[in-house]
Amino acid sequence: DIVMTQSPVSLPVTPGEPASISCRSSQSLLHSNGHTYLDWYLQKPGKSPQLLIYLGSNRASGVPDRFSGSGSGTDFSLQISRVEAGDVGVYYCMQALQTPRTFGQGTKLEIK
């Protein structure tokens, strides 16, 4: 199984400041078709997960352009350019290259 490792576990951020979350996979997530099969999800408190980013860097419909994904191979990151109060929750990366689909342990973003 592909192991996904996120850091940090907890991320306190001042509103208006940027934030970055790292995600590493135990093997490359590059598909033979040239795309990287890495998603990012946000689970707001008491809510279901919601898709933020797919294929490593593509924003899902309705996701503000404050959110961006980058990386390749085994190293990825999610950046938020200016954190807002509504961004609080747990962020997960998930590899969709192979089954079982596996998640990072999550990064809890909180407002300072």
Add this chain to the structure above:
Amino acid sequence: EVQLVESGGGLVQPGRSLTLSCTASGFSFGDYAISWFRQAPGKGLEWIGFIISGGTTENAASVKGRFTISREDSNGIAYLQMNSLKTEDTGVYYCSRDRRPFGMDVWGQGTTVTVSS
């Protein structure tokens, strides 16, 4: 509105069975794969398995032989049949529209399963 709604959760004794439903609306259900996930209390997300359009399924090793995913395209419903339940199966169960590689773009609200004597 594109929507998934899970139902069927509840309290069940270890060793017993339970079937969850995932009812879709607002999109052509038969054209999409459906994935099931779960989240143990205070823990992260775990993929359980999926069923693609056409009915092929795949399950995680942790539930293989105990959980079965099926679908009823005519009614827009996916099912998660859970047998031989264990206390460690306790958690919130989610279904999602699986548009791999474009992500799990629609999620249900979740249904809670508690396995306890």
